[in-house]
Amino acid sequence: MHLVLFFIFGGLCVAGALNLLLQHHPINSALSLIVVMTSLAVLYLLLGAEFLAAAQVIVYSGAIMVLFTFVIMLLNAGEEQRTHGSKAAYVVGFPGAAALLGILVYIFLKQRDHLGSARIGGYLVTTHDLSSVLFRDLLLPFEVTSVLILVAILGAVALARKEH
Amino acid sequence: MTSSLHLWLIPIVPFAGFLVNGLLGRRFPKALVTTVAWVATLIPFLHVLNIALHFSSLTLPYTENVGTWITAGSFHADFAFALDQLTLIMLLVVTGVGFLIHLYSAGYMAHEEGYWRFFAYLNLFMFFMLTLVLAENFLLMFVGWEGVGLASYLLIGFYFTKDSAANAGKKAFVVNRIGDFGFLLAMFLLIAHFGTLSFSEVFGQISQHPEWQGGFLTAIALFLVLGATGKSAQIPLYVWLPDAMEGPTPVSALIHAATMVTAGVYMVARAHLIFDRSPFALSTVAIIGAATALFAATIGLVQTDIKRVLAYSTVSQLGYMFLACGVGAYSSGIFHLLTHAFFKALLFLSAGSVIHALSGEQDMRVMGGLRKKIPITFWTMTMAVFAICGIPPFAGFFSKDEILYQAFVSPNPIGKLVWFVGLFTAGLTAFYMFRLWYLTFFGESRAQEAAHDDHGHGHSHGVHESPWIMLGPLVILAILSVIGGWVGVPEALGGHAEIDHFLSPVLQVAPEAAEGGKSLELLLAIVSVVTGAIGWFIAHLLYFAKPELRAQLAAKVRGLHSLLLNKYWIDELYGAVIVTPVLLVSRYVLKGLFDTGVITGGGLALGYTTQGIGSVVQRIQSGNIRSYAGWLALGAAALLLLTYFGFGAHLSF
Amino acid sequence: MVPIAYYLVLSAILFSIGVAAFLIKRNIITVFMSIELMLNAVNLTFVAFAHHWHQVSGQIFVFFVMVVAAAEAAVGLAIIIALFRTRATLNVDQVDLMKL
Numbered sequence A: 001m002h003l004v005l006f007f008i009f010g011g012l013c014v015a016g017a018l019n020l021l022l023q024h025h026p027i028n029s030a031l032s033l034i035v036v037m038t039s040l041a042v043l044y045l046l047l048g049a050e051f052l053a054a055a056q057v058i059v060y061s062g063a064i065m066v067l068f069t070f071v072i073m074l075l076n077a078g079e080e081q082r083t084h085g086s087k088a089a090y091v092v093g094f095p096g097a098a099a100l101l102g103i104l105v106y107i108f109l110k111q112r113d114h115l116g117s118a119r120i121g122g123y124l125v126t127t128h129d130l131s132s133v134l135f136r137d138l139l140l141p142f143e144v145t146s147v148l149i150l151v152a153i154l155g156a157v158a159l160a161r162k163e164h
Numbered sequence B: 001m002t003s004s005l006h007l008w009l010i011p012i013v014p015f016a017g018f019l020v021n022g023l024l025g026r027r028f029p030k031a032l033v034t035t036v037a038w039v040a041t042l043i044p045f046l047h048v049l050n051i052a053l054h055f056s057s058l059t060l061p062y063t064e065n066v067g068t069w070i071t072a073g074s075f076h077a078d079f080a081f082a083l084d085q086l087t088l089i090m091l092l093v094v095t096g097v098g099f100l101i102h103l104y105s106a107g108y109m110a111h112e113e114g115y116w117r118f119f120a121y122l123n124l125f126m127f128f129m130l131t132l133v134l135a136e137n138f139l140l141m142f143v144g145w146e147g148v149g150l151a152s153y154l155l156i157g158f159y160f161t162k163d164s165a166a167n168a169g170k171k172a173f174v175v176n177r178i179g180d181f182g183f184l185l186a187m188f189l190l191i192a193h194f195g196t197l198s199f200s201e202v203f204g205q206i207s208q209h210p211e212w213q214g215g216f217l218t219a220i221a222l223f224l225v226l227g228a229t230g231k232s233a234q235i236p237l238y239v240w241l242p243d244a245m246e247g248p249t250p251v252s253a254l255i256h257a258a259t260m261v262t263a264g265v266y267m268v269a270r271a272h273l274i275f276d277r278s279p280f281a282l283s284t285v286a287i288i289g290a291a292t293a294l295f296a297a298t299i300g301l302v303q304t305d306i307k308r309v310l311a312y313s314t315v316s317q318l319g320y321m322f323l324a325c326g327v328g329a330y331s332s333g334i335f336h337l338l339t340h341a342f343f344k345a346l347l348f349l350s351a352g353s354v355i356h357a358l359s360g361e362q363d364m365r366v367m368g369g370l371r372k373k374i375p376i377t378f379w380t381m382t383m384a385v386f387a388i389c390g391i392p393p394f395a396g397f398f399s400k401d402e403i404l405y406q407a408f409v410s411p412n413p414i415g416k417l418v419w420f421v422g423l424f425t426a427g428l429t430a431f432y433m434f435r436l437w438y439l440t441f442f443g444e445s446r447a448q449e450a451a452h453d454d455h456g457h458g459h460s461h462g463v464h465e466s467p468w469i470m471l472g473p474l475v476i477l478a479i480l481s482v483i484g485g486w487v488g489v490p491e492a493l494g495g496h497a498e499i500d501h502f503l504s505p506v507l508q509v510a511p512e513a514a515e516g517g518k519s520l521e522l523l524l525a526i527v528s529v530v531t532g533a534i535g536w537f538i539a540h541l542l543y544f545a546k547p548e549l550r551a552q553l554a555a556k557v558r559g560l561h562s563l564l565l566n567k568y569w570i571d572e573l574y575g576a577v578i579v580t581p582v583l584l585v586s587r588y589v590l591k592g593l594f595d596t597g598v599i600t601g602g603g604l605a606l607g608y609t610t611q612g613i614g615s616v617v618q619r620i621q622s623g624n625i626r627s628y629a630g631w632l633a634l635g636a637a638a639l640l641l642l643t644y645f646g647f648g649a650h651l652s653f
Numbered sequence C: 001m002v003p004i005a006y007y008l009v010l011s012a013i014l015f016s017i018g019v020a021a022f023l024i025k026r027n028i029i030t031v032f033m034s035i036e037l038m039l040n041a042v043n044l045t046f047v048a049f050a051h052h053w054h055q056v057s058g059q060i061f062v063f064f065v066m067v068v069a070a071a072e073a074a075v076g077l078a079i080i081i082a083l084f085r086t087r088a089t090l091n092v093d094q095v096d097l098m099k100l
Helices: A002-022 A026-046 A050-075 A088-110 A127-137 A139-160 B009-027 B030-053 B085-108 B115-134 B138-156 B163-194 B199-208 B216-231 B240-246 B249-258 B260-270 B272-276 B279-300 B306-326 B330-357 B375-388 B395-409 B415-441 B468-487 B498-507 B515-545 B548-556 B558-565 B567-620 B625-650 C004-024 C028-053 C057-087
Strands: B062-072 B075-083
Touching: A002 A026, A002 C004, A002 C028, A026 A050, A026 C004, A026 C028, A050 A127, A050 C028, A050 C057, A088 B625, A088 C004, A127 A139, A127 C057, A139 C057, B009 B030, B009 B115, B030 B085, B030 B115, B062 B138, B075 B085, B075 B115, B075 B138, B085 B115, B085 B249, B085 B260, B085 B330, B085 B468, B085 B498, B115 B138, B115 B249, B115 B260, B138 B163, B138 B216, B138 B240, B138 B249, B138 B260, B163 B199, B163 B216, B163 B240, B199 B272, B216 B260, B216 B272, B216 B279, B240 B249, B240 B306, B249 B260, B249 B306, B249 B330, B260 B272, B260 B306, B260 B330, B272 B279, B279 B306, B279 B415, B279 B567, B306 B330, B306 B395, B306 B415, B330 B375, B330 B395, B330 B468, B330 B498, B375 B395, B375 B415, B375 B468, B395 B415, B395 B468, B395 B515, B415 B515, B468 B498, B515 B548, B548 B558, B558 B567, B625 C004, C004 C028, C028 C057
Parallel strands: none
Antiparallel strands: B062 B075
């Protein structure tokens, strides 16, 4: 059961990612990315991270991707042009990416037995548990992130302002 | 225990004079330059006189250590000065004759450009020479040795705008360097075998090992001889001395007659303990000395420049000193050094006076009839000529005779041979010195009307006697040339050989021979006087009584005459055999191949390679984000590989 | 009962697709989206390991990654807008003034 769910939503992730790769119009890529994120949320649920699943849907799909969509609309981005700026990207980059994939998959599959298995409900982190760690032991980083967000807001406003 | 004699003052005061005159002299008035130079030479002379007067109350040998110089592992060398009888004689010669020549130069160089430069260099020379003589170890002596070579170069090339003078300076320096190379090798061998360069330690070690004979001591001695032949102008390195006459006459007098060229003889005498252990080296020295004496005398027979004759005469007399050392009669060699300093300096200075009188003329063929016109110069030069020809009771007779006697009675099998060569050379010496005498002072004046400006004087106001500042030193040296030999009158001739006894603690003079020896000595003395007289007579005949004989003689021996006049073409030989190949190798192999090809080429290659690599690597900076991303991905994969399979390979999960 | 390794392999696949998309796409917004994809892949890895080691710190990490990703997205898009205003293009190949 768990395996079936994993394969369905895992496949959806990969399909969405590939679609992002293959589409020409950015809005299509954005929508595919939303699919990926939502599927990832389900996978988080399967791994027992209920708060993160919710956060993924709300923050990532619901806010960040919407932001992306707004910008695409704002800038009236059209279909991608077919320019060839650099050969290095293909000549050097693809082998690099392939190597990355290859090495990682090899390592993970080699250590498969050491890593054990996941069970649904094997390790459930409730929002309560997460927040008690976050607000007690890691209060300082938490507050610093709020400063970070503030800085980001200010930066975004300053950068995107119309020049007078 | 003697209190400190402050020996270090003796070299330092002239050095201070050099600094003052060298740095500030350009702006001084001439009188101030002269005063500085005279004071800088007078103070050492007075100090040396003071030491001489109290000499008997000193404990000898006296050494003074001014400071540590080198301490490297087991090798140790200090700035140490030493005083013993030999040093004292050298000091008296250098400071005394040096001071007289400083006096003379003030008059002779009075109208020269660069007056301050001359005296600065002269003081510098005094500093180095005094360091050489006072040094307590070979290393400090070498400093002085090299330094006098430098001073010689600077002074020979004093008229640096003249090509011939500049070339002569360079020649002197380069030829000296070859000799210095020998000295250096000797020092290296000394360090290797004795571990020290200090005189007292080296000689002490040799004394303690009477079984050390020949072998490495011969090697050391021969290298020292090479150095000495360079500095003292012996065969094969004498070629620089005749050319050195390009320098001003006081320079020729001081450096190339009385002091610097005697440094080689001094060094051999100082290191006599090494030479005594190597009969081979001693024979070499004797043969070189005798050969040089004869060789130079033959060339001097036909030279026409008055200074050239004196230059070859110097080479010849130095040969006598070497001869003396070669047969083991070191104190006789030093005695001849002493008397030679007097009469050779006098010869040069009075030649300078003649040249000054004739406003720069140096060619004897256009001199003549000067006897009545410059009488004081004439009489002083006559004293010197008599002295050098070995006429009793003048100075040269006693010293030269002592050398010839010691050669004759030497146990060395070549002793009689070198005695004969020395005797024959004495005859030649008398001939060419009296030839010079007659040509310069007697007969009708052959001087041309136009004044030659060879020595830089801008005036020509007839033949006139020199000023008293120049004549004074001449008179003093003439007196010394007469009485200077009386400190070494051998017992055979009624004297007490004071100088031999004086030097015996240092030079281990052989005891006087038995009665039979005395009459032998008397006989030999008579033989050498007769030889000198024959030489005088022939010169009298050819240059005064019957001058027409000369033309007849010249016709018969034209080939020989040409050979002698061209100095046996030795300079040309050296040029073809040594100088030209070295120049060719330098120009084409070292410059063309190594300098241009390897070194410059290597540098250029490095530069171009860097440029090439740079221009290739530059292309990564394309400004394109995607290419950056590509390289990033590659780098990440490499890092991952390295972490899992490389460094982190020992980690287990 | 799914082996953790499968989750990790999935995340590796997503990551490399993200890298490939970065290399291929020319629209700058799409490139940015591929960065978000890579970040999500890493998030999945963190959660998987959190489940494996039974530790909550993996999930805390994800939390912070999300925050940072959000901030980064905001600022990055602002930069893209500013870029579009000056260069009037969204093509990555035409934004290459910083070359040697």
